[in-house]
Amino acid sequence: MxxxxxxxxxxxxxxxxxxxxxxxxxxxxxxxxxxxxxxxxxxxxxxxxxxxxxxxxxxxxxxxxxxxxxxxxxxxxxxxxxxxxxxxxxxxxxxxxxxxxxxxxxxxxxxxxxxxxxxxxxxxxxxxxxxxxxxxxxxxxxxxxxxxxxxxxxxxxxxxxxxxxxxxxxxxKSTSMYLLVMSMAAVTIGAMVSFGFARGISYPVRRLTQLSEDMSNLKFDAKYQDESRICEINELGEHMNKLSEKLEQTICELKMANSNLQEDIQEKEKMDEARRAFLSDVSHELKTPIALIQGYAEGLKEGILDDDESKDYYYDVILDEATKMNEMVQRLLTLNQLEAGFNQVEYSRFDMVELIQNYLQNADVMIKQEKVTVRLRNTEPIYVWADEYMVEKVVANYFTNALHYADGEKIVDIKVEEKGDKAVFSVFNTGEPIPEDALPHIWEKFYKVDKSRSREYGGNGVGLSIVKAVAELMKVNYGATNYDNGVEFWMELDLH
The missing domain is CATH 3.30.450 (Beta-Lactamase)
Structure with missing residues (x-):
């Protein structure tokens, strides 16, 4: 051209x-x-x-x-x-x-x-x-x-x-005249300098234009619009466009393939890691109750017991361990649904105090068995805006955790306080504080501060993980606070 x-x-x-x-x-x-x-x-x-x-x-x-x-x-x-x-x-x-x-x-x-x-x-x-x-x-x-x-x-x-x-x-006037003379001199000198400068630039640009014809089959992603008044640049732009058209299609296909491959690899690695961790944790948690059930069942089968009272004890142990296994499986299923986002938050306005009172009535037998003094500090209704089903899960896990670990005076205090536009629900139990280095980890699945007591009370290290999943799903704050005579677990809920 x-x-x-x-x-x-x-x-x-x-x-x-x-x-x-x-x-x-x-x-x-x-x-x-x-x-x-x-x-x-x-x-x-x-x-x-x-x-x-x-x-x-x-x-x-x-x-x-x-x-x-x-x-x-x-x-x-x-x-x-x-x-x-x-x-x-x-x-x-x-x-x-x-x-x-x-x-x-x-x-x-x-x-x-x-x-x-x-x-x-x-x-x-x-x-x-x-x-x-x-x-x-x-x-x-x-x-x-x-x-x-x-x-x-x-x-x-x-x-x-x-x-x-x-x-x-x-x-x-003298200054003005001096500046006028200097301007004329500067324009003259500048014209000569710019002429030489322009001549020096023109040659390499023309050279690049010729080289671009030879490079038209190579990869280059630049695009040039024919808008310049400089003809050499327009020529160079046309050849660069030829390169960019070929490169654009190849690069886009390669990037898309690499991106999909990388996502697939990362997703597979995450799934494999999650599966290994889940199987390891579940296997560890099921090992003890299965061993107990197997041992007591073998004893019954071999007829090592002569009296009915001992047989009834063996039957009770087998049923108790089976119940614990079922509870752990149900909690794992609940936690999996929450973490996977299968459960949608259904907000409603309800009385938090009434919800706690109803739960305590249902847990009366368990409270008497543990010989714990439970005190609900609230009598007047406090209405919150949250998912009632999920909040009930939090109440159950906080209360069960407090009931299991109450020691010393064996007191469990439950209260709901209004703070600004939030209602803070908390459960306190007397006993030993949680070690400070363990506080950040108590919300992790299968993490137990006191592994010996976990077996005694039937804990499985999943309850607080459910609380964490609920809080993150509802986007509210939660936590645990140590005191000299015990531990308090809390969660914020919206009042409006």
Whole structure:
């Protein structure tokens, strides 16, 4: 294809015009600003200088050092630095200090100002305060325009400070002209530099265009839209598009295949790990009750017992262990459903206190067997917003856990407290606190702090895992807190 389309031009010309245009525009803007704003800028700075000088003399008058030799040197330096003239009079209109050789006209002007006598000069007041005025005047006697500040110092001495405006205007004009000349020189030099720079870029770009034709069968995912006015770049873009079209299809297919494969591998690894852990834990938990059932059943079969009382004991042990196995299986199924998300949260408004009372009535036989004192601290209804079925599971697991591990005074305290927009349900049992290093792990499946007591009370290390699964499903906080005389398990529920 040919690169010389209508409206397009070479990259060399493009870069050259941009460089020259930017340099020229920058200097032109600077010249415009200097030409029309520099006068005001100089005047603004001069106003600040003269006000600083006035305040300088005002402080000196307050300190009473206007006539000191050291101060005389300092104020003359300041006048030279700011390019200003100053005259200060005393109460008898005698000169205290002045930087003007022929101060008669200036003193007369100051006296006219002080006594409000009119002059033929054109005056423009810039700033007026209680003790001074700042103004621009056209002095017909001196044949010039001046910026003046006049008034009285803190000790009552009249003062006049002035500076020629023409000096500022001449400086601004000189600066503006200097900048214009420098702009023209900079544009000329910039044009030559940019021309050489553009020429250096044009050649490698053309070279890349030729190379792209040879690389059209290689992999490349770039896409180029034919929007540039640079013909070489457009040519290069067309060849890059050929590469990207071939690469896009191949890369997309490869990424999709790799992604699916990686997901399948990770899912398989998770399933294998979960299956191994589950089988290991279940096997460990079932080993003891199965061994007991097998042992007692063999004893009955072999007829080692002669009396009916011993046989009844063996039957009771077998039934008890079978009941424990069934309970563990049911809890495992419940936990599996909760963790897998099979159970949907069905929110409803119900009385938490009534739910606890109903549960305690059903657990009365178990409470009497364990010889534990159970105290429910609430009598008034407290309504919560949660899944009633799941909350009942939490109550059962917390209470069963407290009942099994109650020791010492063997007291179980149950309460529901309103805290802000939450209701905190808690179950406390007296006994030994849980070791601090074990607290983070008690919610894990099959984790037991006291493995010996777990067998005694029929625990299986699943109850608190069910509590955790319920809390995460309902998105509420839960936890356990140690006290000196026992442990408290708690869960937050929404009041609204």
């Amino acid at each position: 040919t690169c010389r389309k209508k409206g397009n031009y070479s990259i060399k010309t493009h870069i050259f015009l941009i460089f020259v245009g930017l340099i020229g525009a920058a200097f032109f803007i600077c010249w415009i600003i200097t030409r029309f704003l520099l006068d005001d800028y100089y005047l603004y700075n001069k106003e600040k200088d003269m006000l600083s000088a006035y305040l300088y003399f005002d402080i000196a008058a307050t300190k009473g050092i206007l006539t000191d030799d050291r101060f005389s040197v300092e104020w003359q330096k300041m006048c030279n630095r700011y390019n200003i003239d100053v005259v200060i009079l005393d109460s008898d209109s005698e000169t205290i200090l002045t930087s003007i050789h022929d101060e008669k006209l200036i003193i007369n002007r100051l006296m006219n100002y002080m006594f409000s006598e009119n002059t033929d000069d054109e005056t423009k007041i810039i700033r007026e305060r209680d003790h001074y005025k700042m103004q621009i005047i056209t002095d017909k006697n001196m044949q010039g325009r001046y910026l003046e500040i006049w008034g009285v110092l803190d000790n009552g001495n009249p003062i006049l400070i002035r500076s020629a405006v023409e000096n500022m205007e001449d400086t601004a």
